[in-house]
Amino acid sequence: MDALLKYVDTSKTSLYLCVASVAFNPTAWNIVARNEYHNKTITRLFGGNPYRGTYFLAACIFGAGIFRDHLYKKALLEQPRVPLIPEPYNVVIPVAIFAVGQVFVVTSTWALGITGTFLGDYFGILMDHRVEGFPFNFLRNPMYVGSTMSFAATALWYERPAGLLITLYVYVVYTIALRFEGPFTDMIYAKRASRPTNSSKKEL
Numbered sequence: 001m002d003a004l005l006k007y008v009d010t011s012k013t014s015l016y017l018c019v020a021s022v023a024f025n026p027t028a029w030n031i032v033a034r035n036e037y038h039n040k041t042i043t044r045l046f047g048g049n050p051y052r053g054t055y056f057l058a059a060c061i062f063g064a065g066i067f068r069d070h071l072y073k074k075a076l077l078e079q080p081r082v083p084l085i086p087e088p089y090n091v092v093i094p095v096a097i098f099a100v101g102q103v104f105v106v107t108s109t110w111a112l113g114i115t116g117t118f119l120g121d122y123f124g125i126l127m128d129h130r131v132e133g134f135p136f137n138f139l140r141n142p143m144y145v146g147s148t149m150s151f152a153a154t155a156l157w158y159e160r161p162a163g164l165l166i167t168l169y170v171y172v173v174y175t176i177a178l179r180f181e182g183p184f185t186d187m188i189y190a191k192r193a194s195r196p197t198n199s200s201k202k203e204l
Helices: 013-037 040-043 051-076 091-117 141-155 161-194
Strands: none
Touching: 013 040, 013 051, 013 091, 013 161, 040 051, 051 091, 051 141, 051 161, 141 161
């Protein structure tokens, strides 16, 4: 850890903007989604249509994710560059890690669909059955794992030790977010399961 810290330029504003964006995204979406579950704020904005509300939130989350990735790349390019992996593995390993990470992200999105991926259950759009196929039969939270792998791969590709520290920070932020997101989602489905009749469309 100390070896990595000496290669971090803490004078760069881009570093702090990146760190802030990493924490902001999952925190904001959890707050917005919980508010939606209790108050239906976004649903009301779209005339009571939960699907339009979910698609709107999905666009916000996706856009914020792209902006976060832009800030991450900008932060990396302003940090000291240090060879981390000998050639030719300095190309092969980052590409492999990034590819696997993206497979987890894309396949989990495909398996869940837009509403399942982007917090549709907080809008009342529940899935009929728990998704148990790949990648959920391999990882419990493949999207978060895949995203973290992509952060690590990018740090290795640009040979920025600071990026590895940011990746560790990403892992911690996601772990904390899951401690709030997971139980709340389980509660939503537990309440649905306890009802005598089931009129829901979908289940996670």
